[in-house]
Amino acid sequence: MAKLEILKFPDTRLRKKCKTVDKVTPAIQKLADDMLETMYDFRGIGLAAAQVNEQVRLIVLDTRRPEGDDKDAQDELGGESDLERAIQQPLKIINPVIKKRVGKTTYNEGCLSVPSYFEVVERSKYIEVEALNEKGEKILIKTDGLLAICIQHEIDHLDGKLFIDRLSPIKSARVKAKIKKFGYPEKGEEREDDDEQGDDDNDEMTDSQHRL
Ligand code: ZN
Numbered sequence: 001m002a003k004l005e006i007l008k009f010p011d012t013r014l015r016k017k018c019k020t021v022d023k024v025t026p027a028i029q030k031l032a033d034d035m036l037e038t039m040y041d042f043r044g045i046g047l048a049a050a051q052v053n054e055q056v057r058l059i060v061l062d063t064r065r066p067e068g069d070d071k072d073a074q075d076e077l078g079g080e081s082d083l084e085r086a087i088q089q090p091l092k093i094i095n096p097v098i099k100k101r102v103g104k105t106t107y108n109e110g111c112l113s114v115p116s117y118f119e120v121v122e123r124s125k126y127i128e129v130e131a132l133n134e135k136g137e138k139i140l141i142k143t144d145g146l147l148a149i150c151i152q153h154e155i156d157h158l159d160g161k162l163f164i165d166r167l168s169p170i171k172s173a174r175v176k177a178k179i180k181k182f183g184y185p186e187k188g189e190e191r192e193d194d195d196e197q198g199d200d201d202n203d204e205m206t207d208s209q210h211r212l
Contacts, residue, residue, distance in 0.1 A: 004038045004052040009114050010180060015160040018048075018055045021094045024136035028058060032092040032134055036060045044112045046150040046212040048157030051113050059154035062090035063146040063210075076108065081145035083126075089147075093131040093139070096155055100128035107149045109163045110211040115184050117175060118209055121166045123152045146210065153212040163212070 007014050021028055031054055039047040039060055049058040065080055103125030110118045126144040129151055133139050141151070153163055164175050 001037045002034050003041055004034050006038065006042065006047075006051050006112050007053055008184065009162055009164065010176070011113075013053055014050060014113055014157070014162065016050065016055050017160050018050050018057045018158040021056050021058060021132070024094060024132060024134065028056070028094065029092075029134055031056075032058060032060055036062070036090055036092065039112070042112050042211065044211045045146070046154045047112065048154040050157045050160070057095045057158050058092070059096060059151070059158070060090060060092050061147065061150050061154065063150050064089050075146075077105075077146055081143075081147075083143045084145040084147045087141060087143060087147065091141075092134040093129075093141070093151075094133070094136075096129050096131040096151065096158075098124075098127050098152070098155065099130050099140075100126075102126040105144075105149065107146070108209055109149070109153060110209055111153070111163055112211050113157075114162060114164055114179070115211070117164070117179070119164065119167055119171070119175065121153075121163050123149050127151065150210075150212050 031049065035047050035049065035052060035058070038052065039045070039062070045063045046059065046061045049056045063080075063084060065075065101124035104122055105125040106120050106122050108118050109121045125148065126142075127148045129141040131139055131141065143151070156162065156166075164172055166172075167175065
C-alpha cells in the first residue's frame with residue numbers, strides 16, 4: 001500500500017466531476033486500499049478518490065468511534081447509531097447513489113482537503129445508498145448518524161463539491177477568502193483565531209470533531 005497526496009482547496013482539480021467505474025479492477029481495489037491507508041494516516045473518517053486526484057466514483061469510510069472512549073458520549077450525535085453499528089466498516093464503495101433521504105440533521109464538518117476548518121452543515125438524517133462493494137457486487141446501505149453524513153460529504157466530492165460550498169453564501173465566501181489569504185497552518189500548528197472580521201464562531205478542533 002502507498003500513502004497518497006491529498007489535494008487541498010482551492011486546487012481546481014477538486015472541482016472535477018468523477019466518472020462512473022465500469023468495472024471493479026485490481027487497480028480500483030488497490031486505489032481503495034491506498035486511500036484507506038491515507039485516510040487513517042491523516043486521522044480522517046472518509047476520503048473520496050477526487051481528493052487524491054483520481055476522478056473515479058470511489059469513496060472509503062470508517063466512522064467507528066474508538067471503543068471505550070468516554071468522549072463518545074459527548075459526540076454531538078450521541079455516539080454511534082444502531083444502524084451505523086450494524087454496518088461492517090471500513091467501507092469501500094463504488095458508484096454510490098442516494099436513493100432515499102429522510103429528515104434533516106446538522107453536524108460540525110471538517111475535511112482533509114480543507115484542513116483545520118470546521119463548519120456546521122445541514123444534511124439528510126437517514127439515507128439509503130445503492131453502490132458496488134470492492135468485489136463489484138451490488139449493495140444497499142441504510143444508515144443514519146455520522147456514517148450518513150460522511151457518505152453525503154464524500155459523494156459531494158465526487159461531484160466536485162466541498163462542504164464549504166454548502167454554507168450560507170456570505171459565510172462560504174468569507175471562509176474561502178480567508179483560506180486563500182492565509183493558507184493552512186503547518187502540521188502540528190494550530191490555526192490562530194485571527195478573526196479580524198469579528199466573527200464569533202469557534203473553529204478550533206476538539207476530539208469529538210471529524211475530518212471527512
Ligand atoms: Zn472532505
